[in-house]
Amino acid sequence: MWIRTLSSIIITSAVISAGCATPKAVANDAVNVTAAATVTKVELTQDQRFDAWKKDFTSRAIDRGYDPAIVRAMISPAKINPLALERDKTQPEFNSPIWAYVDKTTSVDRVTRGKALLSENQALFADIEARYRVNPYVLTAIWGLESSYGRILGTHYIIDALATFAFEGRRTKFGEEQLFATLDIVKSGKVRPAQLVGSWAGAMGMTQFIPTTFRDYAVDFDNNGNKDLWKSEADALGSAAHYLSRFGWRLEEPIYTEVKLAQGFDYSIADGRKMSVNDWSALGVAPITGQRWSADAGFLEAKLLVPAGAKGPKFLTFKNFDVIKKYNNSTSYALGIATLSEAYRDRATITAPWPKSDKQVGRTDLKAMQAKLTALGYDTKGADGIVGPNTRRAIRNWQTANGLTADGYIEQKLFEKIMVSR
Numbered sequence: 001m002w003i004r005t006l007s008s009i010i011i012t013s014a015v016i017s018a019g020c021a022t023p024k025a026v027a028n029d030a031v032n033v034t035a036a037a038t039v040t041k042v043e044l045t046q047d048q049r050f051d052a053w054k055k056d057f058t059s060r061a062i063d064r065g066y067d068p069a070i071v072r073a074m075i076s077p078a079k080i081n082p083l084a085l086e087r088d089k090t091q092p093e094f095n096s097p098i099w100a101y102v103d104k105t106t107s108v109d110r111v112t113r114g115k116a117l118l119s120e121n122q123a124l125f126a127d128i129e130a131r132y133r134v135n136p137y138v139l140t141a142i143w144g145l146e147s148s149y150g151r152i153l154g155t156h157y158i159i160d161a162l163a164t165f166a167f168e169g170r171r172t173k174f175g176e177e178q179l180f181a182t183l184d185i186v187k188s189g190k191v192r193p194a195q196l197v198g199s200w201a202g203a204m205g206m207t208q209f210i211p212t213t214f215r216d217y218a219v220d221f222d223n224n225g226n227k228d229l230w231k232s233e234a235d236a237l238g239s240a241a242h243y244l245s246r247f248g249w250r251l252e253e254p255i256y257t258e259v260k261l262a263q264g265f266d267y268s269i270a271d272g273r274k275m276s277v278n279d280w281s282a283l284g285v286a287p288i289t290g291q292r293w294s295a296d297a298g299f300l301e302a303k304l305l306v307p308a309g310a311k312g313p314k315f316l317t318f319k320n321f322d323v324i325k326k327y328n329n330s331t332s333y334a335l336g337i338a339t340l341s342e343a344y345r346d347r348a349t350i351t352a353p354w355p356k357s358d359k360q361v362g363r364t365d366l367k368a369m370q371a372k373l374t375a376l377g378y379d380t381k382g383a384d385g386i387v388g389p390n391t392r393r394a395i396r397n398w399q400t401a402n403g404l405t406a407d408g409y410i411e412q413k414l415f416e417k418i419m420v421s422r
């Protein structure tokens with residue numbers, strides 16, 4: 001069925017193309033005639049290719065055992081989402097610096113609105129905490145950052161957005177996986193297809209769950225038969241709590257503590273390793289407030305986070321910080337959620353200044369730097385323009401070899417030094 005359809009499309013297009021090309025070739029010189037004659041590759045239009053993809057996906061979904069009527073009803077009307085197509089093709093050259101993100105997170109408006117919602121929903125938060133052992137503050141922070149407390153839910157029909165990804169481009173595998181998850185969600189009977197509205201990237205509801213997350217973690221907390229992450233605060237916040245709980249949230253533990261480091265501290269150990277607070281303390285890591293670590297805190301496992309280098313704020317992060325990164329694998333995001341959940345309680349968020357005069361290094365330059373470091377013998381394991389653990393390690397090793405503080409933090413000045421080194 002699929003093969004016959006595809007070949008008929010190709011034949012039709014070939015006839016159309018030949019029909020268009022011939023008059024032009026005749027009107028022009030012999031070179032063009034030859035060129036036209038040797039064209040054998042036939043270009044389908046985007047709509048033709050998308051239709052072919054829909055037929056193929058539909059038949060594979062039916063092969064997997066999904067109800068043909070549901071699959072056809074959902075996939076046949078799908079349209080290419082131009083924004084998803086555009087965003088899939090472009091990658092930003094610059095990411096905003098962590099301080100821009102974190103400062104924006106704790107805006108007065110967001111903190112004020114969050115406090116009001118915490119107070120209005122006390123009974124619900126108590127029920128959620130009793131069931132999942134997750135505190136109201138982190139849930140409210142997620143609610144605030146993901147959807148501005150339910151005010152911005154996205155207006156895209158997610159089948160269109162996900163089909164656009166699955167069809168072609170960088171995210172075909174992601175798009176397919178999410179479409180299958182969407183079929184699972186509808187099959188469960190707990191969500192109506194018309195509810196499937198979200199962001200251009202396929203994230204839904206007040207918690208912006210992508211379909212796989214929705215399928216695996218969304219709950220019907222108010223028990224009305226519908227997992228309504230769009231309109232039911234109980235379902236949305238209950239689902240976020242369920243998710244955090246499943247990834248190991250610890251009710252009694254903090255997310256992070258801002259710290260100061262002893263003079264001459266060896267930054268090379270801020271490499272993601274886990275140690276007890278007692279061990280960090282012995283190496284000269286102390287709360288920035290000048291207080292001592294409590295006896296209970298001493299046994300917690302923590303990582304040292306130095307996201308903007310030796311000149312910027314430093315943190316010990318606990319298990320809960322990693323749990324937040326399971327929600328969104330970004331240090332900026334996790335720090336944003338962490339500081340926002342403190343701000344609701346009028347606690348100090350981050351006191352040390354960020355190095356805001358530092359210039360960010362763009363993706364193209366980062367790729368060049370990765371190639372340079374690797375050539376110098378500091379292997380970054382590829383040059384993708386993203387500063388991950390391997391690149392940080394390479395930067396640290398280069399810094400150590402060159403008598404600099406090994407904080408693994410890259411900004412324009414250090415980039416320039418690396419690029420001229422030999």
Ligand SMILES: [Ca+2]
Nearest residue numbers: 220224226228
């Ligand atoms: Ca419900």
